[in-house]
Amino acid sequence: MSAQGTWPAGGPPLPLASYAASVGEPRGRRVPEPPALPRSEFQRDRDRIVHSGAFRRLEYKTQVFVNHEGDLFRTRLTHTIEVAQIARSIARRLALDEDLVEAIALAHDLGHTPFGHAGQDALNECMSPYGGFEHNLQSLRVVDELEHRYASFDGLNLCFDTREGILKHCTREFAQALGEVGERFLVGSQPSLEAQVANLADEIAYNNHDVDDGLRSGLITLGQLEEVDLFRDHAAAVRVSYPGIPERRMIHETVRRMIDELVGDLLAETGQRIAQLRPGTVADVRTGPPLAAFSEAMRPRLAQLRHFLHANLYRHYRVVRMTAKSTRVISELFGAFIGDDRLLPDEHRRRAEKLGARAVSDYIAGMTDRYAIREHRRLFDFDAT
């Protein structure tokens, strides 16, 4: 089908486009299983992700604000749900497989360490003599190996397309060790459109919710945000249409319009590229240039917002203090366990005997914020048990 100009304003899912991942030749699961009927294979993947232990732990992992800083801030879990919502809306409009897009979105941060990016950077630093740590790759390890719930396999035994979508980026070195799912990083091909959409939905979600959380926390102000075109344009329009609107409503209305603009732009640009390149199947999507993208005009607007958040929110001294504490907790945990694996709980010690540092990294990456803090106390504080 031709994508351009044929989208309905809303309504139920369309028949899938010929280039949707589920219409092509599926590459299936690593361990063959009987069909998931009456569910689709990607619905089964999504369901396995929702029922995993790693998914439940997202509730107590930091996005930007550490879990105990306030009840209204995004956590990894609510961030994940927002990504899935945005990704599904886009997928429906592009006649892609919504179940696959949802599965990828729900799994995309399963490998995230406690304490957000600070935790990931600290663990990567600790792991540098042992091959490094990358949360993306860790998300794949979680679904491929670390969940132990099914009788006949380790991991969740997800479909190739879901695993491919989870692995957003990857170094050549890791790609070589990953087999089929790493191949595209060696040959420079694209993942499915569903994966491309999930990836950009992540970007739309965090840039916008970080504005909202940043304002709510008081770490950034409305005055500062005036320098961000994307915010200022919509805020001005809201103020004109609703004079005297209370501030919280104004912020929400503005952020909602920003998300709308980004989603609309992504749909238009992606639709145009699809119309131009006319992929027939998902194989054409994989061998062609990236199809899901923001327009030339949108990219600097988004870059300006990203730059603003880096300079004003992620580097705010209160965030940096939390980062410093998190780094200390992660590196001290790692140092203790790597120095003496008898300190590890039995299950993890047994893995460390076989896998060395990677088992320590798996244990730490799987911790929630508060578990990491408690474990740190148990190791370093005489009064804690």
Ligand code: MG
């Ligand atoms: Mg994310």
